[in-house]
Amino acid sequence: xVEREGxxxxxxxxxxxxxxxxxxxxxxxxxxxxxxxGGSGHKRQDFVVDLAHSFVRRHGCRVLAVDGPVHGERRATxxxxxxxxxxxFAQRWQQDPAMTDEMVADWRAAIDAVQALDDxxxxxxxxxxxxLGTILGLPxxxxxxxxxxxxxxxxxxxxxxxxxxxxxxxxLRCPVxxxxxxxxxxxxxxxxxxxxxxxxxPDRRLHAHPGGHGEVPTEALRASxxxxxxxxxxxxxxxxxxx
Amino acid sequence: xVEREGxxxxxxxxxxxxxxxxxxxxxxxxxxxxxxxGGSGHKRQDFVVDLAHSFVRRHGCRVLAVDGPVHGERRATxxxxxxxxxxxFAQRWQQDPAMTDEMVADWRAAIDAVQALDDxxxxxxxxxxxxLGTILGLPxxxxxxxxxxxxxxxxxxxxxxxxxxxxxxxxLRCPVxxxxxxxxxxxxxxxxxxxxxxxxxPDRRLHAHPGGHGEVPTEALRASxxxxxxxxxxxxxxxxxxx
Numbered sequence: 001x002v003e004r005e006g007x008x009x010x011x012x013x014x015x016x017x018x019x020x021x022x023x024x025x026x027x028x029x030x031x032x033x034x035x036x037x038g039g040s041g042h043k044r045q046d047f048v049v050d051l052a053h054s055f056v057r058r059h060g061c062r063v064l065a066v067d068g069p070v071h072g073e074r075r076a077t078x079x080x081x082x083x084x085x086x087x088x089f090a091q092r093w094q095q096d097p098a099m100t101d102e103m104v105a106d107w108r109a110a111i112d113a114v115q116a117l118d119d120x121x122x123x124x125x126x127x128x129x130x131x132l133g134t135i136l137g138l139p140x141x142x143x144x145x146x147x148x149x150x151x152x153x154x155x156x157x158x159x160x161x162x163x164x165x166x167x168x169x170x171x172l173r174c175p176v177x178x179x180x181x182x183x184x185x186x187x188x189x190x191x192x193x194x195x196x197x198x199x200x201x202p203d204r205r206l207h208a209h210p211g212g213h214g215e216v217p218t219e220a221l222r223a224s225x226x227x228x229x230x231x232x233x234x235x236x237x238x239x240x241x242x243x
Numbered sequence: 244x245v246e247r248e249g250x251x252x253x254x255x256x257x258x259x260x261x262x263x264x265x266x267x268x269x270x271x272x273x274x275x276x277x278x279x280x281g282g283s284g285h286k287r288q289d290f291v292v293d294l295a296h297s298f299v300r301r302h303g304c305r306v307l308a309v310d311g312p313v314h315g316e317r318r319a320t321x322x323x324x325x326x327x328x329x330x331x332f333a334q335r336w337q338q339d340p341a342m343t344d345e346m347v348a349d350w351r352a353a354i355d356a357v358q359a360l361d362d363x364x365x366x367x368x369x370x371x372x373x374x375l376g377t378i379l380g381l382p383x384x385x386x387x388x389x390x391x392x393x394x395x396x397x398x399x400x401x402x403x404x405x406x407x408x409x410x411x412x413x414x415l416r417c418p419v420x421x422x423x424x425x426x427x428x429x430x431x432x433x434x435x436x437x438x439x440x441x442x443x444x445p446d447r448r449l450h451a452h453p454g455g456h457g458e459v460p461t462e463a464l465r466a467s468x469x470x471x472x473x474x475x476x477x478x479x480x481x482x483x484x485x486x
Contacts, residue, residue, distance in 0.1 A: 182440070182449075193436075196451075197425070205462065206425075208439075208449040219448065 002066075004109035007102075010073035011110045012043050014052040014063040031124045031232035032062045032114060034107065034140075034147075036133025039089060040082035042072030047221075051128065054225050059234040062120070066110050068132055069099055089132070094160045103136045104143055111146065122146070126228045130154040130179060130216065131187070135161065142168035149231035151224045153179030153206075154213060156191025157198065169198035176201045177227040179220055180208040187213070245309075247352035250345075253316035254353045255286050257295040257306040274367045274475035275305045275357060277350065277383075277390075279376025282332060283325035285315030290464075294371065297468050302477040305363070309353050311375055312342055332375070337403045346379045347386055354389065365389070367475045371467060373397040373422060373459065374430075378404065385411035392474035394467045396422030396449075397456060399434025400441065412441035419444045420470040422463055423451040430456070 002009040016030070033055045037048050043065035052063040067074045070088045080088075092099055115122055127150040129137035134155035141150045150172075157166055176199055180192045189208070196206050209217050229235065245252040259273070276298045280291050286308035295306040310317045313331045323331075335342055358365055370393040372380035377398035384393045393415075400409055419442055423435045432451070439449050452460050472478065 180449075189436075193432075202453070204453060206423075206449075206451040208451070210445070210447060 002106075002110045002113045004106060007106070009106045009110055010043065010067040011113075012065050013114055014056045016056050016060045016062070029121070029123045029233075030060060030062055031126060031229070031234045032064060032111065032120075033126045033128055033228060033232070034111065034137075035063055035065045036127070036129025036137045037065060037068060037071065038130065039132040040071070040085040041132075043067045044072075051221070051225070055229070055234075058236055059225070059229040060237050061126075061229065061232070061234050062114065064110060064114055066107055068136060069096075069103060093135070100136060100139050100161055100164055104140045107136075107140050108144055111144070124148045124232045126150065126232045127152075128224060128228060131213065135159065135165070138165055138172075139168040141174065142171045147174060149175045149228055151177045151179070151228055153177075153192065154181060154184065154187060154216070155195060156187040156189075157194040158187060158191045165195060166198050169195060170200050172199050172201045174201055175203040175227075175231050176205075177224060178204065178206045179216065179224070180206060181213055181215060182208050182210045184213045245349075245353045245356040247349060250349070252349045252353055253286065253310040254356075255308050256357055257299045259299050259303045259305070272364070272366045272476075273303060273305055274369060274472070274477045275307060275354065275363075276369045276371055276471060276475070277354065277380075278306055278308045279370070279372025279380045280308060280311060280314065281373065282375040283314070283328040284375075286310045287315075294464070294468070298472070298477075301479055302468070302472045303480050304472065304475070304477050305357065307353060307357055309350055311379055312339075312346060336378070343379060343382050343404055343407055347383045350379075350383050351387055354387070367391045369393065369471045369475045370395075371471060374456065378402065378408070381408055381415075382411040384417065385414045390417060392418045392471055394420050394422070394471055396420075396435065397424060397427065397430065397459070398438060399430040399432075400437040401430060401434045408438060409441050412438060413443050415442050415444045417444055418446040418470075418474050419448075420467060421447065421449045422459065422467070423449060424456055424458060425451050425453045427456045 002011050035048050035051055037043055037045050048065050055061040055063045069092050070085060114120055125146045127137050127141045127147050131154040134152045138152055141147045178196045180189050182189060207220060207223060209220055245254050278291050278294055280286055280288050291308050298304040298306050312335050313328060357363055368389040370380050370384045370390050374397040377395045381395055384390045421439045423432050425432060450463060450466060452463055
């Protein structure tokens with residue numbers, strides 16, 4: 001848990017085993033990957049943990065995850081069915097224009113807190129976040145100069161913060177890998193193409209796969225890990241198991 | 244040169260050095276990659292040779308290339324400026340409805356001829372062809388059951404053979420990697436998306452990169468080699484140089 005001006009930011013940090021094969025790289029330059037969870041999920045949902053294990057064990061990175069608004073430990077009232085969490089988020093997204101700013105500040109405070117730890121330094125930072133992880137993460141990537149590469153997608157130029165997303169996209173400069181699900185029933189692909197088109201980063205690419213919003217294939221996850229770790233200077237560890 | 248019913252099919256075949264590291268795989272199962280050149284190019288243009296070297300030296304494949312209509316050694320009148328070749332091709336595309344059928348038959352005859360060689364057998368076949376290589380190659384992939392995986396793209400649902408392309412796309416079943424150049428000035432991306440959308444293969448993905456028709460990045464070529472060789476069972480050779 002990170003404290004920001006009295007505000008509680010529920011966060012989790014995964015770190016490589018200091019006796020493991022990545023040790024000789026020097027702790028100060030270990031990349032930090034920030035992972036944004038999905039709508040109705042939380043900072044320890046299955047795919048976040050799986051990604052964290054890949055980044056940490058195979059590439060020697062640190063991984064940071066934070067609960068989003070009305071998600072995970074931010075819920076005053078505890079667990080709720082996923083559709084209820086999504087509805088509450090949709091209301092919040094519609095009614096609270098400060099939501100994005102608050103989350104950007106929370107993430108920046110969490111990154112500050114990690115980099116202030118005794119054995120951590122100002123290493124390269126990456127962003128991984130699809131869907132809700134793009135709604136909240138794209139503005140963060142645009143405003144946080146420490147973020148050097150980003151995986152985004154499953155989102156389009158739509159929703160209550162459409163203008164904010166467009167503005168953030170236009171100010172992006174870092175390398176981006178952007179995912180589209182061809183049959184996305186939540187954020188149709190033409191709106192996703194428009195968001196990709198708005199991204200100003202000269203170094204960007206879009207990968208599209210068949211299937212609905214929730215059907216991102218393993219191939220995409222694998223490509224996202226390769227992309228981020230390439231850009232952050234964290235190639236596969238020599239002792240890592242083969243993928 | 245392959246002969247098909249009196250018709251001359253100018254072709255070139257690259258093969259692994261039989262004393263090289265791929266030898267122990269067994270010649271009968273060596274994959275054959277068919278590479279379609281681009282408009283105004285020919286079967287030995289730079290990128291075709293570069294691809295051939297990667298497939299042969301790093302993955303132990305055979306590579307076959309054939310000159311397209313009014314291209315390369317098919318030109319009765321010898322060399323011409325690229326824009327002249329493109330114009331002549333555009334005329335031919337418009338005026339000769341049999342052009343696609345002829346090229347499909349030529350390619351099939353060339354594959355037959357390679358597989359009939361003494362040390363070659365009925366191994367897996369892949370297709371690599373963008374732009375002109377999709378105009379002519381997509382119908383080939385649709386009609387040739389020996390082709391098990393295809394790299395296509397830089398083309399859309401447009402042009403004189405638009406219906407033929409749509410029909411071919413609808414009958415595809417093999418895994419496909421499809422490339423789009425985001426700022427393609429010849430075949431705009433919305434038409435390219437429509438062609439990708441028409442492909443029936445359950446296993447397909449689209450990679451889009453910024454830039455014009457001729458600006459396919461190295462990253463795309465690398466991904467295309469990995470994709471095809473994965474699907475054809477030709478992982479990197481142990482002795483191959485690192486990419």
